Amino acid sequence: MIHEMIVVEGKDDTTAVRRAVGADTIETGGSAIGEDVLRRIELAYERRGVIVLTDPDAPGERIRKIVSERVPGCKHAFLTKDEARSSKGIGVEHASDEAIRRALERVRGPxxxxxxxxxxxxxxxxxxxxxxxxxxxxxxxxxxxxxxxxxxxxxxxxxxxxxxxxxxxxxxxxxxxxxxxxx
Incomplete structure (x- = not known):
């Protein structure tokens, strides 16, 4: 079980993360992150710590930047485009369990x-x-x-x-x- 809360973009990402590791997630609902979600991320950071794991694309980078500016001490995990690619698209939800585990093992902090x-x-x-x-x-x-x-x-x-x-x-x-x- 991962102690920190993992910030992901949506429900399919939550499903993929939970399939790969024992973890709780916060879903941003996309790149238009609301104030209520940002407050939950701040609270999670204070109580448990936060790891941001977003898609390796422009909207994922936008989310990462918004969260990092609001919660400067959060940690980050990255998937490469190849690790996050399937025939259906690119994203955390398309990554293998092993790729998600590797990304979380390589987590980086500020x-x-x-x-x-x-x-x-x-x-x-x-x-x-x-x-x-x-x-x-x-x-x-x-x-x-x-x-x-x-x-x-x-x-x-x-x-x-x-x-x-x-x-x-x-x-x-x-x-x-x-x-x-x-x-």
Whole structure:
């Protein structure tokens, strides 16, 4: 049983999460999150903690951003588009039980002052070819998978590296793996 409440988009996501792990969920009802849902998320954060697990698409990212701004200390779990894809579409509800479990095992929390000593800098992204590179989008997608923080544009990727306390060692290991794969 997962102690934290898991924020998902809808009922089908709740069904998928409960099928994969023992957990309680809060459904946002889509990207137009109401004030009452945000208050429930705040209360859940105070009492049990919160993990955001949304679809790897634009509306899912919008929900993640809204919740993060309102509840800055929440944790995040990410599914890649491949993990969340089925013949019926892309979303948490289409992910396998194993993919959901893996995402929840790789959950990331917000950074603390102690983490800043080894934080990823913009120059690290530049040197790794994750920005200002002909294949930067593809490289960020793979690095996001390896680091468990999902795909994002360059600015958001950097922000996630900071927010989820990606260390230089983790970053270097993921970069090395990606380069061994020939990407």
């Amino acid at each position: 950074e603390t002052n102690e983490d800043r000593a080894s934080e990823i800098e913009w120059s690290d992204l530049l040197q790794a070819g994750l920005i200002v590179h002909q294949a930067s989008a593809r490289r960020r997608e793979r690095m996001g998978e390896l680091l468990g923080i999902g795909y994002a544009n360059g600015k958001q990727f950097h922000k996630r590296c900071l927010m989820f306390r990606i260390t230089k060692a983790e970053f270097a290991a993921a970069l090395e793996q990606m380069e061994q794969e020939g990407r």
